[in-house]
Amino acid sequence: MRNGTLRVVTILEAPFTMKEKTADGSYKYTGFCVDMINELSRMLKFDYDLYEVPDRTYGAMTDDGEWSGMVGQLVNDKADIALAAFTITSERERYVDFTERYMDYGIGFLMKRSNKEKQNYFAFLLPFQPVVWACLLAAIFVVAIMLFITSRIRIKLNIANPERDNDRQFNIRNSIWFAYGSLVRKGVEPAPRSLPVRIMAGTWWLFGLIVISTYTANLTAFLTVKRLEQPIRSIDDLAKQTEIAYGIPTGGGLYSFFRSQQGTGTIYELMWNYMNTEPTTFVKGLTGGVERVRQGEFLFMYDTPMLEYLIKKDPNCELMMVGKPFRQLGYGLATQTSNRLSHEISLGILHLKENGKITELRDRWWPKVGCSMDGSESEAAAEGLALDSFVGVYIVVAVGGALAMVAALAEVSWHSYCNNRPNVPTQQEDTNNTVSEQRKLTEEVLRGIDNGTLQILIRKTPPVIDTCPAHNGGPPDIKSDGKFV
Secondary structure (H helix, E strand, O other): OOOOEEEEEEOOEOOOEEEEEOOOOOEEEEOHHHHHHHHHHHHHOOEEEEEEOOOOOOOOEOOOOOEOHHHHHHHOOOOOEEEEEEEOOHHHHOOOEEOOOOEEEEEEEEEEOOOOOOOOOOHHHOOOOHHHHHHHHHHHHHHHHHHHHHHHHHHHOOOOOOOOOOHHHOOHHHHHHHHHHHHOOOOOOOOOOOHHHHHHHHHHHHHHHHHHHHHHHHHHHHHHOOOOOOOOOOHHHHHHOOOOEEEEEOOOHHHHHHHOOOOOOOHHHHHHHHHHHOOOOEEOHHHHHHHHHHOOOEEEEEEHHHHHHHHHHOOOOOEEEEEEEEEEEEEEEEEOOOOOHHHHHHHHHHHHHHOOHHHHHHHHHOOOOOOOOOOOOOOOOOOOOOHHHOHHHHHHHHHHHHHHHHHHHHHHHHHHHHHOOOOOOOHHHHHHHHHHHHHHHHHHHHHHHHHOOOOOOOOOOOOEEOOOOOOOOOOOOEEOOOOOO
């Protein structure tokens, strides 16, 4: 239709159609749909009069077979075009004509952001899965045992050089301490000196460098990004749970969809039966759903483009989208049946999509910055790490300190017990005492020789020959003490 004035009915729904007060006190319509109809009017050469639908609904068939909302305006010849985020459905298509889709969307889940974040006192363990931590612990003991065995073999085969190597220091205790200290990037003793031990230690240091670097990078992400628990991740999760109430607006396409699922045996029928039994699940439009969500413990199902806009513009950032959207649908303009107006407008919408005008309008009306969609902290509102992020580290230090105190008390108790025992020398102590006395005697003799108080006299006695014949006729026995045998 060219050079004519069309009656256009709309519904206020940000950011598609909004009413804005001007400087002179009057009101004007703005929004995505208003800009789009302006582009189409210039392209197709028509004027239009815009007014709001009286009952503020998109349109659904009532029990008496009449259509309400904008569909009713078209069916009753009160409007030529329905301009809004109008969902194209087969039920509506039988009574009105829809144009080409100008936007695709799904049904999303809107909830109030929970102030109770999931507490994890051992958040420093999150960068690695439990199996990785178990493997790291096992690697420490494996490397320690290999160091110990290598050192023992060198000592056993007498390969180690006592003046240069320190293989004897790599007992099992020092080997475990060396493996642990090297992994946490701390220099520990003993330092490896022999070539096999150095090769093994160098390989272990490279392994530790990679592990610590990977852990540090992941730990930064886990501690700085607030992760909120989302109980609903899909439409199946929503249908199976009973803790969180959920609902939809009355008199719209989503309401007609759920109502049509009776007798199908699907999860949508299960959800419809639940909502019919709860009087608070059906709300009046988007505004009523958002107000109900702000009260808490309620999930509102609605079109994702509008939910995204509301979340981004929320002044308190207390709204969030959860789960994966379902029912991929599209928006279009609606006209009365059996006329060429829908065809001409469809061609205009295709042209706007091809030249990027639709994308430009969407970027204009949907903010790029604002509150986070998933309820996490935005960059602008990021805060410092709280104490709860480090509780687990303090627990580890406390446990380590407690174990150290227990070990110290055990040593004190053992030494006190040993000192209070009766002094009964053992065989080893007798041997040690004898060696100690001999050492003292030797030291006194050497000291006496040095200071001249002791002299050593060496006398050589000639051998005495036994002149008596031996009993067996052999030569006589010679004894150095002068006695004959």
